[in-house]
Amino acid sequence: MRKLLTSKWTKAVLFTAALVPFLDLLVRVFTAGLGPNPVEFVQHATGDWTIRFIVFTLAISPLRKLLNIPELIRFRRMLGLFAFFYVCLHFLTYIGPDQSFSLAGMWHDVAKRPFITVGFLGFVLLIPLALTSTAGWIRRLGGRRWQMLHRAVYVTAICGVVHYYWLVKSDVRAPLFYGAAVAALLLWRVADALRRRRRAPVPGHAREASVRT
Amino acid sequence: MLIRRGPDLKYSDVTPKSIYLNRRGFLRRLGIAGAAAAAGKGLWNLALPRQSVLALDKLDVKVKSPFSTTEKITPFDDVTHYNNFYEFGTGKSDPARNAKNFRTSPWTVSVEGECRKPRKYSLEELRALAPLEERIYRHRCVEAWSIVVPWIGYSLSVLINLAEPTPKAKYVAFQSFFDHNVMPEAKYAGIDFPYVEGLRLDEAMHPLTLLCFGMYGESLPPQDGAPVRTVIPWKYGFKNTKSLVKIKFQEHQPPTTWNMANPHEYGFYSNVNPNVDHPRWSQATERRLGDIFKHKTLMFNGYDQVASLYTGMDLRKYY
Numbered sequence: 442m443r444k445l446l447t448s449k450w451t452k453a454v455l456f457t458a459a460l461v462p463f464l465d466l467l468v469r470v471f472t473a474g475l476g477p478n479p480v481e482f483v484q485h486a487t488g489d490w491t492i493r494f495i496v497f498t499l500a501i502s503p504l505r506k507l508l509n510i511p512e513l514i515r516f517r518r519m520l521g522l523f524a525f526f527y528v529c530l531h532f533l534t535y536i537g538p539d540q541s542f543s544l545a546g547m548w549h550d551v552a553k554r555p556f557i558t559v560g561f562l563g564f565v566l567l568i569p570l571a572l573t574s575t576a577g578w579i580r581r582l583g584g585r586r587w588q589m590l591h592r593a594v595y596v597t598a599i600c601g602v603v604h605y606y607w608l609v610k611s612d613v614r615a616p617l618f619y620g621a622a623v624a625a626l627l628l629w630r631v632a633d634a635l636r637r638r639r640r641a642p643v644p645g646h647a648r649e650a651s652v653r654t
Numbered sequence: 655m656l657i658r659r660g661p662d663l664k665y666s667d668v669t670p671k672s673i674y675l676n677r678r679g680f681l682r683r684l685g686i687a688g689a690a691a692a693a694g695k696g697l698w699n700l701a702l703p704r705q706s707v708l709a710l711d712k713l714d715v716k717v718k719s720p721f722s723t724t725e726k727i728t729p730f731d732d733v734t735h736y737n738n739f740y741e742f743g744t745g746k747s748d749p750a751r752n753a754k755n756f757r758t759s760p761w762t763v764s765v766e767g768e769c770r771k772p773r774k775y776s777l778e779e780l781r782a783l784a785p786l787e788e789r790i791y792r793h794r795c796v797e798a799w800s801i802v803v804p805w806i807g808y809s810l811s812v813l814i815n816l817a818e819p820t821p822k823a824k825y826v827a828f829q830s831f832f833d834h835n836v837m838p839e840a841k842y843a844g845i846d847f848p849y850v851e852g853l854r855l856d857e858a859m860h861p862l863t864l865l866c867f868g869m870y871g872e873s874l875p876p877q878d879g880a881p882v883r884t885v886i887p888w889k890y891g892f893k894n895t896k897s898l899v900k901i902k903f904q905e906h907q908p909p910t911t912w913n914m915a916n917p918h919e920y921g922f923y924s925n926v927n928p929n930v931d932h933p934r935w936s937q938a939t940e941r942r943l944g945d946i947f948k949h950k951t952l953m954f955n956g957y958d959q960v961a962s963l964y965t966g967m968d969l970r971k972y973y
Contacts, residue, residue, distance in 0.1 A: 476747065477732035477943045478799060538946050556934055607934060610797075611844030611915055612744035 446512040455516055459523045462490045463530075480538040487531035492601045492619050494524035499598060499626040506633070518574050521594070525571040528564050556607035563600030566593045595630075598623045710872035713806050715788045721862060722790035723956075728801040730870045732943050737877045738795065739896055740843035741832060749877035752839055756876035758897070763882060767902035768823035771816060777881050781867055783816065784808040788871075789864055789885075794926045794955045796890035798948075800940045805885050806868035811859045819855060819903045826858040827851075827908035828884060828895035845915045851895045852908035852922065853886065856963055862887055888957040890924045921973040925964070926955035930973050 445451060466483055469475045475482040501517040504510065540546045551561045570591055572578070579587045602623050606616040739749040742756075761777040775783075786806050794800045814826070832848035834840055840847050857863065864885040867873060874880040879896030886893050892912050902908075912920035919933055928938045928951040939948035954960050964972075 477736035478746070478941070479944075480941065480946055481799075538941075539948065541947055550936065553931075554934055554936075610744075611740070612842055613844060614842060 443510075443512060446510065446515070452515065452519065456519060459494070459520070462486065462527070480534060484531065484534040484539075487527045487534065488605070490527040491524055491531055492598075492605065494520055494527060495594065495598050495601055496619065496622045496626065498524055498594065499623065503626060503629045503633075522571060522574060525567050528567060532564055556604055559600045559607070560604035563597040563604060566597045566600070570594060595627055598627070710868075710875060712872055713786055713868040715806055715871065716785045717787040719787045719789040722788070722804075723792055723802060725790075725792065725802045727790060727804055728943050733801055733803055733869070734875050734877060736799075736801075736943060738797075738891065739877055739879070740845060741830070741837040741840045741847060741849065742877065743839040744843055748839065750875075752837075753876035753880075756836065756880065756897075758876065758881040761881050761899075763898055764900045765813065765817050765902075766900070767827070767904050768820045769903045770818040770820060773817075777867075780813070780865075780882060784812045786867065791864075791885060791887040792955050793885075793887065793891055794940060794951065796892055796920070796924070796932060796937075798932075798935055798937065798940045798951075799943060800951075801943050803869055804871070805864055805866045806871070807864045807866035807885070809861045810863045810865045810884065811861060813865060813901070814855075814859055817901075817903070822905045823903035824855055825904050825907050826853050826855055827900075827902040827904055828853075828898060829900035829902075830895050831897040831899045845911055847911075848899075849895065849911045850908065851884075851893055851910050853893075854907075854963075855903070857886070857960075860960060860963065862957060862960065888926055888954040888960045890926060892920070893924050923964075923969070923972045925960075925969065925973075926951060927953060927969055927973070929953075930970055 466475075466486060469482075470479075498517060498520040501513050501520065505513045536542060536547055540550065550557050552558070570593060573582065573587065573590065582590065602616060602620040605619060606613060609616060735750045736746045737749040738746070739753065742749040742752040759777070762774050763777070763780055764772075764774045766772040785808065787808055788804050788806050790802060790804045792800060793803050828851045830847075830849035832840070834847075837847075853863070864887075866879070866883050866885045867881065869875075869878060874883065879894070879898075882898050883896045884894050884898060893910075907922060910920075910922055912924075913922055926937075931937050937951060940951045941948045
């Protein structure tokens, strides 16, 4: 299992798998498989895959600890960058077909409509995270600061769920499903932080704490 | 010599649906052969037949309508696979799948309430009340997409006049068929059923308001509201009532489904109005199905002749 996870091929396989939704869209473009409303089809598919990849990314840390497979960290950056890839496509369908590439129209819409505002905020917050996802940037920022910055993905995840929830007219099953997933993953982090704080070495108990690690 | 028959042509004269569906199927299969090298689950969906064989009767349309638009008609396949019919599921392609076996015969429509001649009509009786007209209308959904459909029916006013509403009748309430055994998906819709809608009596009497039995030269497919529905082209699509079972005249404004679900977003009038936005999206533009970019939405969906129904009314307040 460990060996499989650390093999360079696993990453390649996962990369290909993460591209399948995109390839599927490409095939559909060339085979008229996008249905009666092609723009909406692409918009919804890329939106769905954005929130899914955010959930996958957020699931890495809990899974590492719960299943005790630290090697999973190898895939986190890639999954996060795929979320960014799909959100870029999602945004393109909005700024292009919906807003006819009008920045003025876009700003007007972003300012006016809450569901667009939160969606846009979630997208914008991902940009610095994608840019600073390299090893060089981790070094330049320092691990601690880098980690602080990348916690912005929590806000993006919440924005994504709210954006979806405010979009649907009445059938809220899908946004609630992603909402539950994001809530569970964020609550796990809260619980984990509290647990660590409780275990943090206090003067006099230093030895005990060091034994535990 | 040229044989000029243009103006007399009806939609059904163009290409029989079975032929063009075959052609589509053929082209689709060709496409699959060509793209088979590429992977993706989309291919599998494409390989499955999209069109179930519906037993649709040909409807004999005797009258062409001056109300028809000359805009390009949306393909039948799109109009039957992109539906909001929440009783059969909330996804756009759900109704085509889930309504496939919807039984619409026998069918009765009850005309009741504040009128001198209430009665129940069988579908056959109802269809025979007036010559059927083909009316090519723009149809604008509140979700900012639109289509152009060759509906078949006659003005609802024919039926209203036969019912002889009393002076007390100010509104008309409409109700859709509902049976949760037939429509199990309805429980996830997030709105209450049966679906109810309503119009002011003068709106219902307007010649544009259509009692509709068919489209594209045939009877209505289940997912488009078989066997009988209303079409009010200057209002958002949800003001239409599909699979109509009851028409009731009443003194007070009837409750309407989407208004009950979300009163801030869906008003009783719901006239197509580019100047009054839905709280969550703009109504200034719309996307015609099949188009990439949007175009400007017209006041009353371009049916200016209804403007006089609303003189003196603040359409921002009565959205």
